[in-house]
Amino acid sequence: MFAVTATAMDPQDPLAGLTLGDVPDTDVPDGWVRVHVRAASLNHHDLWSLKGVGLRPEQLPMILGGDAAGVLDDGTPVIVHSVIGDPAAGRGDETLDPRRTLLSELHPGAMAETVAVPSRNVVAKPDELSFAEAACLPTAWLTAYRMLATKSGLRVGDTVLVQGAGGGVATAAIALGDVMGFRVWATSRDETKRVRAVELGAAEAFEPGARLPERVDAVIETVGEATWSHSLKSLRPGGTLVVSGATSGPNPPADLARVFFLQLSIVGSTMGTLGELEALTRLVVDTGVRPTIDATYDLRDARSAFERLQSGDVVGKIVLTNG
Ligand SMILES: NC(=O)c1ccc[n+]([C@@H]2O[C@H](COP(=O)([O-])OP(=O)(O)OC[C@H]3O[C@@H](n4cnc5c(N)ncnc54)[C@H](OP(=O)(O)O)[C@@H]3O)[C@@H](O)[C@H]2O)c1
8 A cells, every 4th residue: 555654764854764655554453443544634743753753763664644534444434543542541541541652653654545543543524524624633633622621721711822823733722712712812923824823713913922911821832942931921820831842842941930939830731532532523513613724735745745844834734635
């Protein structure tokens, strides 16, 4: 079958290790199902893998991709849940299973004609969503959903600041935050992305580091070092900073005095449970909100898609389609 595979790692030139071509068909172990992939979306995780972050050289070659939607052997349309873990080992939450893994870390990923996943790792795809839209949900949108719905402590009417408005998680958080009844403020370095953030549902968009009209109840942080200080300074006493990424670097000053004096909560978040993916899918159908798709490429033209992701000049998700 045709697949998009990491065959080498290079932090300076990640796309040098991107190989497109035929690979042996994926095994389907007992208790797993085969999904015929109709659409798969790109994430920064795929670039990290090509840079050698999260994958070890002895795991190569590895089919990339965590996000997919497709059909089972019997034709049932599904969305793939890419967190492979045992809820019982994580106190009811598979994302907290110490042995949790994401598709394309240990098991072959979804940028291929077919992907195998444990039979519990699929959610019915509603007719209202296209395969391309559905393929955007399992990572960036699920991550944003868990940050807002489960981790932030936000209540309807509260204000949330989303840093780095152009990113995949950030665009999802803006659109979801709006339909979940929060007032969304966003920051971006780029004027065009600030305009886009308002179109997506932000009440206002600011330059990074700007003094806000008032302090916020929660911050959605994926940028890291470049925005961390602003995130802490923007919170009201008792506010919550939810962090799921650190694109600009993972080690900003901790500013501990501010954290304890204002009794701030700093909460890490990663991906989401199957139940959260089901709830997100229902929310998307019920509210009509849809993932922003920056560009769509044929699976066989994945190199162009990766070049676009690497350029950083992206608003929303990049999707590969198959058939
Ligand atoms: N934990 C999880 O489950 C999970 C899931 C998905 C993603 N992630 C992580 O979350 C992070 C975000 O990923 P993503 O794909 O959503 O977006 P991304 O493409 O990595 O970019 C996020 C945003 O960061 C801002 N940014 C980047 N470098 C910056 C800098 N030097 N200074 C200021 N702002 C900067 C940009 O915003 P503007 O251009 O608008 O300013 C950009 O749009 C990644 O590190 C990813 O690995 C984690």
